[in-house]
Amino acid sequence: MIKSAxxxxxxxxxxxxxxxxxxxxxxKLKFVKRAVSILAEIEDGVxxxxxxxxxxxxxxxxxxxxxxxxxxxxxxxxxxxxxxxxKYKNSQLRDNNKELTxxxxxxxxxxxxxxxxxxxxxxxxxxxKVMERLAVDNFVDLKHRKIAAAVFxxxxxxxxxxxxxxxxxxxDDPDAAAELASVLLASEEQDGxxxxxxINKVKENYLKLAIKKVRSEIQKAEKVGEVKKAVDLLxxxxxxxxxxxxxxxxxxxxxxx
Numbered sequence: 001m002i003k004s005a006x007x008x009x010x011x012x013x014x015x016x017x018x019x020x021x022x023x024x025x026x027x028k029l030k031f032v033k034r035a036v037s038i039l040a041e042i043e044d045g046v047x048x049x050x051x052x053x054x055x056x057x058x059x060x061x062x063x064x065x066x067x068x069x070x071x072x073x074x075x076x077x078x079x080x081x082x083x084x085x086x087k088y089k090n091s092q093l094r095d096n097n098k099e100l101t102x103x104x105x106x107x108x109x110x111x112x113x114x115x116x117x118x119x120x121x122x123x124x125x126x127x128x129k130v131m132e133r134l135a136v137d138n139f140v141d142l143k144h145r146k147i148a149a150a151v152f153x154x155x156x157x158x159x160x161x162x163x164x165x166x167x168x169x170x171x172d173d174p175d176a177a178a179e180l181a182s183v184l185l186a187s188e189e190q191d192g193x194x195x196x197x198x199i200n201k202v203k204e205n206y207l208k209l210a211i212k213k214v215r216s217e218i219q220k221a222e223k224v225g226e227v228k229k230a231v232d233l234l235x236x237x238x239x240x241x242x243x244x245x246x247x248x249x250x251x252x253x254x255x256x257x
Contacts, residue, residue, distance in 0.1 A: 008227055009051060012038050015234055019242050028059055030245075036066060040073035109205045113144045114186040116198040120151050121163055121184070126195045127155055133199050138206040143179040146170065200247065207244045214240060 016034035021027040035055050042048040052070070056063045117139075119126040136152055139145040150169035154161045163184055170177040214237045221230040 008231070009038065009042065009047075011231060012234060013051070013055070015238060018238050022059070032059065032061065032066070032069075036069040037073065039066070040070045109201070110141055110144070111186070112198055112201045112205070113139055113141055114183045116195070116202055117144060117147055117151070117183045118186045119195055119198070120148070121161060121166060123195075124161075127151065127161065129195060130199060131155060134202060138202055140202075140206055140209055141179075143176045144183075146173055146176040147180055147183060200250075204244070204247060207240055207247065211237065211240045211244065 013035055016038065017031055020031050022031060032055075039048055039051055039055070042051065048070075052063050052066050055061070056066060116126075116130065120130050121127075131152060136145055136149045139148045147166065147170065150166045151161055154165060154169070159165065163180070167177060167180055170180060214233055218230050218233045218237060221227075221233060
């Protein structure tokens, strides 16, 4: 049972070791990265020093090396620009750039999902491959998720999957039915390698957004003192991170990254 903030930090550091071999250089580096992000959140300097010392002793790493990485995370929080006008302009530029990047990223993942959905509808082999490696919820766009659910349902019921059949399944959802038209107009390139690439991109995008969402929920739970909820979410967070690391490792071996 976690009785205090100190116990919670200990628990998070312990959980950060999950799935890692600390005897290996790779495992040690991954743990240090996780630990540094945890230690950077500790506001009390004395408490932070105690935990830095603990991690330093455990991994036989100099404290100043840990502090360098911790300070890289903490410094932006306290930096202040004296020119308020410049600060506002820079802030606006950053916000605008973030919005443009977000729109661009959303456009890309929607195109990826559309292409994969079209291949699922038109190619039995691709559909089988997708159903083996993805779940309906891995499609981030809600309309795409409904289209995928219709395709999965038809395949699982041994129905012949056709565009018209999917359209009938979506007859009570005009938004999803309208999006199906865009899906069927997606790029016609169809081959096994492209299908593998699209499947990996859909999974990667889903994991990125899921990790971001859980991280935000953990921070909210911590702010209001919901320690048990934060601990439960932390387990989910590291499971998602582990799944992402496995996907990236697989792509690296195949030359995908």
